[in-house]
Amino acid sequence: MSQTEAGVAKKFLYVNRKAPYGTIYALESLEVVLIGAAFDQDVSLAFLGDGVYQLVKGQDTKGLEMKNFSPAFRALEDYDVTKLYVEQDALAARGLTEADLVVPVEVVGAERMAEIMESQDVILSF
Amino acid sequence: MPIELNGQSIETDEEGYLANRTDWTEEIGKEMARVDDCDLTDSHWEVINFLREYYEEYQIAPAVRVLTKAIGKKLGADKGNSKYLYELFPYGPAKQACKYAGLPKPTGCV
Amino acid sequence: MLHTVNKSPFEDRTFETCLKFAQEGSTILLIEDGVYAAAKDTAVAMQVQHALKRVAIFALRPDIDARGMQNRVMDGVRLVDFEGFVDLVTAHRAVQSWF
Numbered sequence: 001m002s003q004t005e006a007g008v009a010k011k012f013l014y015v016n017r018k019a020p021y022g023t024i025y026a027l028e029s030l031e032v033v034l035i036g037a038a039f040d041q042d043v044s045l046a047f048l049g050d051g052v053y054q055l056v057k058g059q060d061t062k063g064l065e066m067k068n069f070s071p072a073f074r075a076l077e078d079y080d081v082t083k084l085y086v087e088q089d090a091l092a093a094r095g096l097t098e099a100d101l102v103v104p105v106e107v108v109g110a111e112r113m114a115e116i117m118e119s120q121d122v123i124l125s126f
Numbered sequence: 127m128p129i130e131l132n133g134q135s136i137e138t139d140e141e142g143y144l145a146n147r148t149d150w151t152e153e154i155g156k157e158m159a160r161v162d163d164c165d166l167t168d169s170h171w172e173v174i175n176f177l178r179e180y181y182e183e184y185q186i187a188p189a190v191r192v193l194t195k196a197i198g199k200k201l202g203a204d205k206g207n208s209k210y211l212y213e214l215f216p217y218g219p220a221k222q223a224c225k226y227a228g229l230p231k232p233t234g235c236v
Numbered sequence: 237m238l239h240t241v242n243k244s245p246f247e248d249r250t251f252e253t254c255l256k257f258a259q260e261g262s263t264i265l266l267i268e269d270g271v272y273a274a275a276k277d278t279a280v281a282m283q284v285q286h287a288l289k290r291v292a293i294f295a296l297r298p299d300i301d302a303r304g305m306q307n308r309v310m311d312g313v314r315l316v317d318f319e320g321f322v323d324l325v326t327a328h329r330a331v332q333s334w335f
Contacts (some may be wrong), residue, residue, distance in 0.1 A: 019244055021268070021302050022242070022268045053304075058306060059304040060306070062316075064302045068302075069185060069186075071186075075186055095276060095277030096328070
């Protein structure tokens with residue numbers, strides 16, 4: 001479906017609130033983002049609370065025999081998904097900074113995050 | 127259906143993709159292509175090796191649109207287009223080449 | 237008594253509840269998302285440091301590694317592998333799983 005066929009691109013926001021590996025939500029969200037990227041919409045990703053842990057560098061899942069999916073966040077650029085918003089308070093509460101994350105992101109305060117949410121057509125929450 | 131090669135049986139899923147990525151060898155890739163009546167040339171291998179490198183780096187098999195763009199960036203515009211890639215892999219460049227590369231089917235391909 | 241906690245301390249009260257009921261001299265093993273409590277410089281780090289004065293705290297290394305926390309574990313928290321997990325279970329009379 002091209003943009004012309006579909007009309008105006010809608011604004012899609014994926015809200016990620018869960019840590020990776022403990023539950024399946026984080027991986028499911030990423031898969032939906034990758035699949036949904038085929039539809040040429042205006043996509044943003046938000047990372048709130050424990051969701052910021054999805055982006056932490058140095059993940060090594062060999063001991064758990066699970067797939068480490070954090071490298072895929074670096075491929076999002078190829079999928080034209082470049083708007084990644086991370087909640088400032090969530091980073092601070094976890095002793096993290098932007099330098100600890102695998103991809104460049106925009107760190108935003110709660111007020112700005114609320115505005116970003118308010119401006120969407122569709123919100124998918126994981 | 128498992129792939130039979132040199133007296134060994136290599137497990138695949140129901141669509142012919144390798145069950146275990148680590149089982150892959152070039153020989154297995156060639157055998158998968160032979161079954162599909164596809165003769166793998168250097169041009170095919172260029173794409174297959176690209177996919178394997180992409181997977182190694184990002185842990186995902188790229189969607190066809192992403193593959194086309196990325197191939198164009200790496201190997202030039204004459205190769206980074208659908209016509210070229212579909213001629214090499216008529217069953218779908220991402221889908222078919224990923225299979226021979228021993229990778230899972232790209233996320234989002236049905 | 238061995239207590240295990242598998243929930244992140246930032247999204248859930250499970251870890252806090254465990255601390256409330258863990259008697260002096262008992263052992264807490266952090267597993268799965270529970271291992272985030274072992275990280276230094278977090279909003280719960282003070283609470284964990286305080287707890288370390290009266291209980292032993294372990295974290296499961298494969299869960300720490302998977303989550304990229306291997307360089308962030310606070311002093312005083314000890315890491316165990318799966319064998320160490322089994323040893324802790326057999327060394328204690330009872331196990332309370334907080335989940």
